[in-house]
Amino acid sequence: MFKAKHSISLLFNANKVYDRQVIEGIGHYLQSSKVDWDVYLEEDFLARIDNINDWVGDGIIADFDAPSIQQAVEHIDLPIIGVGGSYENLDDYPKVPYVATDNVAVVKCAYEHLKHKGLERFAFYGFPPDDNHRWATEREKAIIKLCKEDGYECAVYRGHPTRPETWQYSMNRLSDWLQSLPNPVGVISVTDARARHLLQACDHTGKMVPDQISIVGIDDDDIARNLSRISLSSVTQGGFDMGYQAAKLLHRRLENPNLKNKIVTVPPVGVAQRQSTDFKALKDPHVIQAMHFIRQNACKGIKVDQVLDYVGISRSNLESRFHEERGHSIHNEIHNEKLAKACNMLTTSEQQTSEIALMCGYPSLQYMYAVFRKHFDQTPKEYREQHFEQSEN
Structure with missing residues (x-):
């Protein structure tokens, strides 16, 4: 009967483009290194996260951007690799080997893209601060710092959580904020999904994209991009490389459990430029x-x-x-x-x-x-x- 050398659990939400890219990178490492792993990917692992000790196997690669996942696995005595966002404060990193998307580099990539278009006014659409969106707070801090270093101010709007019962109210407030911004302005959205909110609000208020407002998202998500009439420019994160590096770290940890914890920071791939930032400095x-x-x-x-x-x-x-x-x-x-x-x-x-x-x-x-x-x-x-x-x- 077939028996793999190691049974590995992946704790990710495959409905998210970022998580899918990470999973794809893990798969590429499996194919290229020929490790003998039996990979377990639970379709809805959060439903059974309280009983995680019953099914984790020999090692775990997990999404540590989700506090509930980090807390569920932190006391498990197995090799664990965390994957998530980078932090300005080193004390905020988990005490396990960790692969991080470089939040500063991701935001800088979007910011430089807008600057190269000739824009000199900037804004950021983020998330209300909470434990589930720590990476959003890091991105907000990054854009404020980058603008300050160049002598620019950055208008920040965190908006509201996306809920059906408050959707219209949230979009009305977002529209009010957009109307208050000077023209032309470059807006960095914390995700592609939030960028789509911006495109919808611009459509409703008559704000012209990209002539008055240039918008760049983060994730390069095909679904979010194709749901809007105006194609969205977006930063492609290094999710694939993150998955590859996470699998590599786990492989080393399984071979040598006494290896020291390590933080690997992965830069973004770049900006996929589309219509939403096709800005030309028109005056008429x-x-x-x-x-x-x-x-x-x-x-x-x-x-x-x-x-x-x-x-x-x-x-x-x-x-x-x-x-x-x-x-x-x-x-x-x-x-x-x-x-x-x-x-x-x-x-x-x-x-x-x-x-x-x-x-x-x-x-x-x-x-x-x-x-x-x-x-x-x-x-x-x-x-x-x-x-x-x-x-x-």
Whole structure:
């Protein structure tokens, strides 16, 4: 009968993108190192956390951002690896080997991204402080410190916990805060889920993203990103590497139980840049309005006349303003927006080129082929293959 050398328990919530990345990294270590582990991943381990001694096995890798998990395992006499956020105060780290996402580096990554866009006003949307969101408090402290070092102030709003019964009230208060911010401003959200709140509030209040408010989240969560009309720029944390490092630490601890506790800090991968931070320092309010409308509707097949109707001024007036601010015509702006969307979909999705042509507002696949031939001297298929090869190298 098969019997693995070690039975390992993973205490993570696989519904969260961050936890899934950590689990994936653990799996990669298992495959690459050929360790002889039988891995146990409880689907709803919190329901039985009080009886954890009955099923933990020979070692544990656990999410220590959750105080209930940390408290449940801290008295278990087994090799335990904690995974969670970094802390400014060393005394806040648990007394076990620990792999941390570098909260300061994560926030700095988002902050530098916004600064490089030319923004000089900043804000932070976080969480109300509690034990379950200690990492959020660390990120809030980090952005305040970074802004202060550069001579900037940072407006902070912690908002409310997300609950159905208080949702409308919470969104109204968030909208009030957004309305109080100066334009333009860069807002760092503590998570992608909270960033989506910002996008919804901007939509309801008429705040234009990214022309008035540029938003960057943290997690690069596909679900949160795709639930909004405006695609969200987001910091990709090093969750995969964290999982790999955690498995590596556990492997060493199982081989040598007397190893000293160690803290491994993992930096973020970088910012996945999308529409929510596609900020250009525009000054003309009519051009800002037009750009907002074009970003929202270019792929719906709009024409210049519809942009003019939205802005409410004459064609010659708006065209003149566009050439002054953007260096090209309104028609070219619509064209460029559609082309950028097509290029992005070709390189980041597996959808058929015919579907991409339709979603980007081209009248036919043949028309999109003609556009790519003119701009890149390639077919869409050739463009996709070339960029796929570049990403592999």
